[in-house]
Amino acid sequence: MSEADSLDAHLDSLEKRSIAIMREAKAQFENLAVLWSTGKDSTSTIWLCKKAFFGDVPFPVIHIDTGCKFPEIYEFRNKVAREWDLKLVVAKNEEAIKGGVSPQTDRFECCTLLKTQALKDLLAKEKYDALILAIRRDEHGIRAKERYYSPRDEEFKWNYGDQPAEMWDLYVKPSEDFSHMRVHPILHWTELNVWQYVKREGLPVNPLYFAKGGKRYRSLGCQPCTVPVNSNASNIDEIVEELETSKTPERAGRAQDKEKAYMMQKLRSLGYM
């Protein structure tokens, strides 16, 4: 088998598992939705939804708008939503934004109010019982214990020490009460796999990922809190080549990362902050 065929087979295998997880979620939950940041992972996940459901995305696509995203993110979102005929729902905490919440005042509070609270409010209104998210295990250590199905309580908390069993290919809906289920269909993919898939499928890519002036964004967050990394990769092939040799973590440019957010929360719980 040639290297190209081998890669194809591998991507097919990843895709097949993801599609199975999504179809399982659609069958088990009554009010499913998918989160879309417009980054490469969630755009690939939306594409996988279309493959899973015969060209359609038969549930709402949620974009959490903090009001301080890069302009390119809004342009990309609107264009792809139109072209792919997505049922776009924008979650935005207008009250907090009008109240002056911003990363300049308190970065952790900004994320909590403009992202987490915005989503909580939407869930409370629309009563989604499951959300598809495009997280991957290789993104950072805190996701090492994530499962394909991961229940969340009312406060969006996750008890990683007490998760539902995932045996072989059996994805079981837990019997205990929970607020909603998080479904992670690309958990087993790597960053490299995603880019290889984007290239193979010819998926649209936010131009922020491509280098300009020796820098590019490897991960897309809010504009005040995301800095570019050094890179000359100006197209997908160059990104793939760079990833195959890079030791820089994917989220190197993300100022408010999940680990730091969790650490801030923990330091506050401890009483150190």
Place this chain on the structure above:
Amino acid sequence: MEGTLKTLVLGFDGASPNLIDEWIDQLPAFGAFMRRGIYGRTVPPIPAQTPVAWTTFMTGRNPGNHGIFSFAMRRGGAYERDIIGPEMLRSKTLWRLLSESGKGVAVINVPMSDKEDVKGLVIPGFLSAREGIPYPDSVREKIRRKFKTERVRGDLDVEALSWASTDPDLFFERVNEITDEMADVSLYLLGEGGWDFFMPVFMGLDRIQHFFWRHVDPTHPKHEESEYGRSVRDFYIKVDEITGQFMKSVDDDTVVMAISDHGFCPIHKEVIVNNYLEEGGFVTMISGKIAVEDSMAISYGYGDIWLNVRGRELKGRISPGEEYDRIRDEIIECLKGITIDGKRPIKDVRKREEVWWGPYVGNAPDLTIIFNVGYQAARRPEIAPKNELGRYTNDDPRWSGGHDGTHDPEDVMGFIGALGPAIPLRDGVRVHLWDLSPTILKLMGVPFPVEMDGKPFL
């Protein structure tokens, strides 16, 4: 004999020597240190904060020489702070040095440790993004097969910490559970061999004593004899039992050491430092909020004070040189003059160059407040109206015990016990945390870098 010795270091974050002394009759393993080896105090750095103290231990350097000054450090030139992590460490760790000399190492749950290319294993601890994940993969696989987990719990999570006030019984239950888990994993890995240096750190005492100190300290104004005081004592007994298990599990060629990074003192008032700085004209308020860029100085929550200097900060207001020195002296006078109920909460205010030395002093706060026992800085950079007693204090802080107010290291000393080959009988030992790495390196026959500030104490 030196050079062939193995070393087992048991870290008990926050273990307080005064409580160990008080309960020594119920702590046979710690008593063994006293009868057969070294027994005494460790002197933490300023500030006596967990990440600063353990980094001082693992590098043998003072903070000016290893670059870690606080949980949250101001980004150079900016007004924002970043939570620190092991990626900010600027010096080689003890285990890297041992590993480079061919010694096998096993490092488990040490705060500020991280995945490292060493001969042996690392399970990163508190403040690492990889906390609890064993490296290399072969160790992770062993632990997964034996304990059915890919991540070792070395500390309480956010939810469990909230139980300290809402459900103390559950809080103690969880602390005991994770401590037992850590002990089981550590003893298992100890038994697997392949190490010359083995070090697990247990976090439980620190987490317990912050919230329950008043139950064991008769000097605390809110002291009460209660079941929680007994729970604290019982936890020290557990810690002693764990120490005993480790002692029985090693050979005669192993030095056994138990240390803590700091101890505890009572906390009954928090001083809202920025209020006093505002009264003194150093902090500027706009629309009821602190305007950091317009202020001459600000404090962030540990008694650290940062001046707003031209050429250093983005919108500096103070000229370096004479004005900088004058403003620092004025702030010192302002803060040392504070009285609360006729007492002075502030023991001293030190300039950075009086406390630290080395290439990273430029990243340190310009001034550090040293609080008297009983007081600490309010944890957030807030401004609040005077309380009902007419002062800028929080008289019901979340903690009843603390150690990083910032406090005088002499008031929050940690514990050291050691026995084994090459360990003399010596009571009343006082050793700086930065002396421990050079001592361990010497015991194991490995040269220590001249850049280390510490020196072997044996």
